[in-house]
Amino acid sequence: MSSALFRFKQFTIHHDRTAMKVGTDGVLLGAIAGSGNPRNILEIGVGSGVVSMMLAQRFPMAKITGVEIDRDAWNQATENAQNSPWGQRIEFLNTSFQDYGSNRSEKFDLIVSNPPYFTNHLKSKDSKRNMALHNDALPFTELVVGVQRFLNPESEFWVILPPDQMTELQKKLSSSGLNIIFKANVKDSPSKNILRMIYGFSFFNQSVIEINLSIKEEDGKFSDDYSELLKEFLIVF
Template identity: 50%
Template structure:
């Protein structure tokens, strides 16, 4: 059952993240990873399984010279990340790639300075409650 009390927009100092469509919502783990990862001097960043784009946005805010590719397989999450990027102050440095990372990665032609990922965790006993979360 969906949490009807869950916020659909998270506001940070310089940007907002909408998370109405994405299967994986904004959570403490993503916020901590976005704040914790070392980004100083990173010019090319890859966010694997970007979801709403939260971590990409946090990196763009923290490192003004970073260009971020955000790969997301799930259509609704990719669309939401694209909307979040477009409404941010750093839209010119953020790119959503809607693709299966395993297929897309074969075409990488230059190294990244930083690769981040915040995958969902399901142990073998727990199953994702719906198809979009299972895909994530």
């Protein structure tokens, strides 16, 4: 695998011009987010485009729209999508989520995001990486306002975050009437602390599905659950 690209079983992601490279967070979100048969999907913060393309593979009837504020990332994600088997169903727009939401009224069956979440952390000299990691450009309050605007009563919003930030976002979503419908607690191995949480939210109330997912076993091998989840995507499986 070259550092400039990441090969999946059905598509290839070039990510040399994006601040955030293909990583475990995006791959997990792409493999887990959503249920049923969504026809209209929005991704907030496209990056390299990997999440949208995994969703396109999983949901063959879906039309996918993505917004990406960084122009270089948007250009590369668009190229990645156009070179994939699902280019005709994917459209990425070079705009902020706030600007995108200010003049549109359509609703989405599924909204997904791997959002920037650092608030008061020391920043690097790389402005693009800062934008991808720090939520100055998309504070949680504005994320929630936009998500609420674009959801139907039975639509779903799925997001991946570290535990502390998920707690913060969940409180804001709950205040807007959105309920948790799914929880995935992600650990590096069973004995480690939770690294990430993937939550699904909706306006309707239902019993919460909760899973615990370890990426590796204690011996360092990929876990059966992780391998099963990503066997349709990653070449290593």
